[in-house]
Amino acid sequence: MFRGISALNLDPKGRLAIPTRYREELQGCCDSQLIVTVAVNERCIGEPGCLWLYPLAEWEKLEQTISKLPTLNKMAGKLRRFVIGNATESEMDSQGRLLLPEKLREFAQMDKKLILIGQLNKFEIWNEVAWQAKEREWLDSDDTEGLEELDSLAF
Numbered sequence: 001m002f003r004g005i006s007a008l009n010l011d012p013k014g015r016l017a018i019p020t021r022y023r024e025e026l027q028g029c030c031d032s033q034l035i036v037t038v039a040v041n042e043r044c045i046g047e048p049g050c051l052w053l054y055p056l057a058e059w060e061k062l063e064q065t066i067s068k069l070p071t072l073n074k075m076a077g078k079l080r081r082f083v084i085g086n087a088t089e090s091e092m093d094s095q096g097r098l099l100l101p102e103k104l105r106e107f108a109q110m111d112k113k114l115i116l117i118g119q120l121n122k123f124e125i126w127n128e129v130a131w132q133a134k135e136r137e138w139l140d141s142d143d144t145e146g147l148e149e150l151d152s153l154a155f
Contacts, residue, residue, distance in 0.1 A: 002118030007128065010112050014105055015097040016125070019116065023096045030055035032092040036100060037083050038107055039124060048109035048130035051100070053116075053123040059087070100125070 006019045018026065026032055033056040039049055054062065066084060069076035088101045100110065113128035126134070 001120050002123055003120065004118045006116045008114040008116050010100070010105070010110060010114055011097075013099070014102060015099050016114055016116070018092055018096045018098055020096065022118075023092070026055060026092060030057050034090050034092060034098060035059040035087050036090050036098075036104060036125075037087040038104065040079065040083060048127045049107060050127075050130070051104055051108050051110075051125040053098075053125055054121070056089075058121045 002022060002025075004021075008016045008019075010016055026034070035054045035056060037052050037054075039052045063084065066076075066080055069079070071077070086104065086107070088104065090098050090100075092098050108125070108127055109130065110125070110127050115126040115128050115131040117124045117126065117131075
């Protein structure tokens with residue numbers, strides 16, 4: 001399970017160093033084999049997006065779910081083209097670094113400063129400025145859509 005938030009730097013070659021606290025788990029669960037792709041839930045036209053980073057086994061579960069979607073459903077087709085089509089295999093090297101493909105870095109408007117956020121079975125990778133803007137937007141929002149579905153949660 002991946003949780004927590006980490007500030008990272010992108011090196012000149014487009015690599016980020018996975019925080020030490022996650023490396024052993026990633027080596028054990030997927031032999032350092034990861035999939036990076038575009039995120040589809042928070043992307044707005046003209047705004048920086050974020051990337052999703054999955055351990056290979058978790059990614060394969062997602063692929064199975066997506067493969068079962070109706071082939072004639074337009075939204076399912078867009079999801080396949082966008083998420084699966086942009087998916088790139090990446091292996092964490094012996095120093096815990098991971099290369100982010102240039103196309104995906106451009107999509108998410110990533111520069112030197114990044115934010116890595118654990119999301120249980122995957123990570124989100126954000127441009128630091130975009131993350132700060134989204135965080136402010138969420139904190140300032142009075143949007144309660146879906147709140148009733150969370151009534152059963154106890155903290």
